[in-house]
Amino acid sequence: MDSPLPLHVCHVNNLSVIINRLHALLHCIAIGFLIYYRASYLLQETRAIPIILWLLVFASELLLSFIWLLGRAYLWRPVSRTVFPERLPEDDKLPAIDVFICTADPEKEPAIGVMNTVLSAMALDYPVDKLHVYLSDDGGSPITLHGMREACRFAKWWLPFCRRYGIKTICPQAYFSEADSDDYFGDSEFMVEKKKIKEKYEMFEEHVTKAVEDGEYGNSQNHSTIIEIIQETFGESETIRQADLVEMPLLVYVSREKRPEHLHHFKAGALNVLLRVSGVISNSPYILGLDCDMYCNDPTSARQAMCFHLDPKISSSLAFVQFPQKFHNINKYDIYDGRFRSAYCVQWQGMDGLKGPVLSGTGYYIKRESLYADFTHTELKDTFGKSNVLINSLHQSYKQNNANGENFSNVLQEETGVLASCSYEHQTKWGEEVGILYQSVSEDLFTGFILHCKGWTSTYLTPFRPQFLGTSTTNLNDLLIQGTRWGSGLTDVGLSRFCPLLYGPSRMSLLQSMCYGELSFFPLLYCLPLWCLATLPQLCLLNGISLYPERFVNTCKRSFPLEVQSMHGEMSREFG
């Protein structure tokens, strides 16, 4: 029988709603005056200011007004949510979860950091037999594979320790670098145990770093498939308490085949290989997606996400639960806004009040089914490729533990090899209709957009304690590279046949299309206004040309002091 108490509640912030809408109205009036002023000047017979100047400023203001208008959709109905994981059904009724972690470059993404992410995911507070952790290594690096074996060995100490003492910081590196991590236990047995685990961790760290010094990075562009279920047995010198000999989550290393003559589609390609390979191994109905630089900072995220996925009122249409990206390496000045506050503190909450936030690349729990196209009317092999085992897995509900180290049978080993080969997707619908989509380098936003267009919804949860913590870009060079990649990915979507403002409105609400429109057009639409308004008014000022007549400016300032400020604020919000 279902619990009569809700698993989650949604609060609409009515005060914000009223303030936001009133503010939008006032701002609209101010924009109306400005447009009237600019347009009427064009109709005058004699003009003191060069027309080209006037037109450039006018065009900039129109573009800014348009993008501003689209952005109002975020503020239309912001909501926040609370979950009650204690009301979830017992553990044996919880659905299984596959965790997908992606790594690509062993030089930029050091193995020890990646292994900490793996360990933190293994230590999630969830039934171990229902948790499967997959690492995709696009670098095809022996160092990473070796790191996985070491991580598995250390996990046999780390997991029981976390469970026995209810450790919250389940990422060992973060835990041992915290000054007062959970030391409130104060008890001597705990302290002894902690010291022992710390020594084990240091040994683990040493083994991994030594392998980096001695080993080879491998060829990330040209290598064959390696898929291995990681299982480490204890060395003779290691003894472990009988009570701690617990089961561990399944741990799988996947390095897909890469050849220079085949497109590999970056992270989206890696995720699709994981989808297929995990489909024939554990086939869990839910997937947690993580970047290798973003570790689980709290054990409860899986149960929190299940509060939405297991709510019968919303679960049939719910595709994913998104947590915010938070970062541990940002100083208090944060001059590049590495925290992306407008996205994670304002925009996603606003979209959550419509049909849900954007899929944000990491820190989401997605339903596997939502990534498979509607396959009831299609020729399955044309869509999913030639693997019969994979096709059978589509129909079959989750098969528990059909793979562990010993019985990772030859058949399965061969099948996963085929599924991870670089030619598997030829003449299939992978990346076009099935799985993570390849159309844009911002694969996350685009995939989420198409899911919303198909009628799926999402929810956004921002608990007080960050559930996931990552590494943000902190220098200008990395920031510009990342910004250019995102900018071109978003513009790609905006200018494609999937333009949210044209493709969206008939498939989702107008407000939601406006949100996606704002996201995909802002890099492009800010270009001209940014250059014009950063140069022309200043040049005019130096030459004694007045773009804004004094009387007009004074009236505006008197009537709409807030509006004048917020119009200026709008640009500084996006560009720091």
Ligand SMILES: O=c1ccn([C@@H]2O[C@H](COP(=O)(O)OP(=O)(O)O[C@H]3O[C@H](CO)[C@@H](O)[C@H](O)[C@H]3O)[C@@H](O)[C@H]2O)c(=O)[nH]1
């Ligand atoms: O060929 C590739 C390239 C990248 N990755 C992995 O993808 C993740 C994200 O890549 P990164 O280069 O760190 O990009 P970021 O700009 O930091 O990532 C943000 O932007 C991406 C979309 O552009 C999203 O996928 C990410 O989740 C989001 O955090 C990392 O774990 C990489 O290891 C691969 O697995 N294969």
Ligand SMILES: [Mn+2]
């Ligand atoms: Mn990253």
